[in-house]
Amino acid sequence: MERYYFHSVTLDTTKCKGCTNCIKYCPTEAIRVRNGKAVIIKERCIDCGVCIRVCPYHAKKAVTDPLDSIKEYSYKIALPAPTLYGQFGPDYSRERIVLALKQYGFDYVFEVARAAEIVTEVTDQYMLNKDIKKPAISSACPAVVRYIQIRFPNLIDNLLRIESPMEIAAALSRQEVNEKNGIPYEKIGVFFISPCAAKVTSVKAPYENHKSNVDGVLSIKDMFLPLLDIMKKQGEITSEPFSLSSAIGVSWAGTGGESSAINDGRRIAVHGIHNVNEILEQAVQGNLDNIDFLEVLACPEGCLGGPLTVENPFIAKVNLNNEIDKIKKNHAHSMLP
Numbered sequence: 001m002e003r004y005y006f007h008s009v010t011l012d013t014t015k016c017k018g019c020t021n022c023i024k025y026c027p028t029e030a031i032r033v034r035n036g037k038a039v040i041i042k043e044r045c046i047d048c049g050v051c052i053r054v055c056p057y058h059a060k061k062a063v064t065d066p067l068d069s070i071k072e073y074s075y076k077i078a079l080p081a082p083t084l085y086g087q088f089g090p091d092y093s094r095e096r097i098v099l100a101l102k103q104y105g106f107d108y109v110f111e112v113a114r115a116a117e118i119v120t121e122v123t124d125q126y127m128l129n130k131d132i133k134k135p136a137i138s139s140a141c142p143a144v145v146r147y148i149q150i151r152f153p154n155l156i157d158n159l160l161r162i163e164s165p166m167e168i169a170a171a172l173s174r175q176e177v178n179e180k181n182g183i184p185y186e187k188i189g190v191f192f193i194s195p196c197a198a199k200v201t202s203v204k205a206p207y208e209n210h211k212s213n214v215d216g217v218l219s220i221k222d223m224f225l226p227l228l229d230i231m232k233k234q235g236e237i238t239s240e241p242f243s244l245s246s247a248i249g250v251s252w253a254g255t256g257g258e259s260s261a262i263n264d265g266r267r268i269a270v271h272g273i274h275n276v277n278e279i280l281e282q283a284v285q286g287n288l289d290n291i292d293f294l295e296v297l298a299c300p301e302g303c304l305g306g307p308l309t310v311e312n313p314f315i316a317k318v319n320l321n322n323e324i325d326k327i328k329k330n331h332a333h334s335m336l337p
């Protein structure tokens, strides 16, 4: 029986001119041109989104859930990826963005950054285990995990066996709402606000057929204008209306965020799928045996450069760093006697 593959990244054949630009950049040689149109070979595609960025005719796109899909649930939870905070300029703080999600129609907002902090703690414990294969490779980027499965099967045992922050956030938030408000699980819709096409695939077609805790994935691109519109009308925010995560979790959006948060060891952070390829080659050749932890993110500048984002990743990085500085200052202030 033919195996079924779901991929978020798809081709709009009406726009494709068969120019072969995408073929040159695809890291897994997953694209061919047949009858003058590109064809994606499903078994090879890792949903990295490189072809979306390089197609001059915008013929590649990432399929996500429509914004209206939240209406299918009576109680709606938003899981904003920390990358969302880098998309708006300095006038739009994290507090404003979280409030805007509530005003948009979500009943509860659970920051994925909070779950990233949990993953950091679990990783610290994991790294103490002397039996793990080094370098331990982060499993946070589903495009890289898939890349390792396809291109570097010898490194599969190096991957961290830890759930992603998105999955942990989904499970915890659903449980919290069920226990606090008595709302049945099936009436709760959990929606990830995503910079990432590969995350869509990991929700719709989870690896090893585990069921995802996430009910829908909305793209940052689709949410951007509605949220901006709401924030422009917000007026003054006088107090922090929600419990917000610390700087550690928010830092995960950019390159180096995950690896610098863990306590110890020699760590390398690499971003951009072609750089990832080079470092994994080094790992296979045994040149990284003195490295403890490898953070590998497929997109340039990490998730800030994800294919479903709006802002230039370098500008987004400045925006995010401003937020991180504010969190650190507030934290230092709250620690004063």
Ligand code: SF4
Pocket (backbone or CB within 6 Å): 009, 025, 026, 027, 028, 029, 030, 031, 040, 044, 045, 046, 047, 048, 049, 050, 051, 052
């Ligand atoms: S998403 Fe990545 S792996 Fe898939 S076809 Fe496009 S460039 Fe190739």
Ligand code: SF4
Pocket (backbone or CB within 6 Å): 047, 048, 140, 141, 142, 143, 144, 195, 196, 197, 198, 199, 297, 298, 299, 302, 303, 304, 305, 306, 307
């Ligand atoms: S770097 Fe982030 S946005 Fe890009 S593929 Fe990996 S998880 Fe997705």
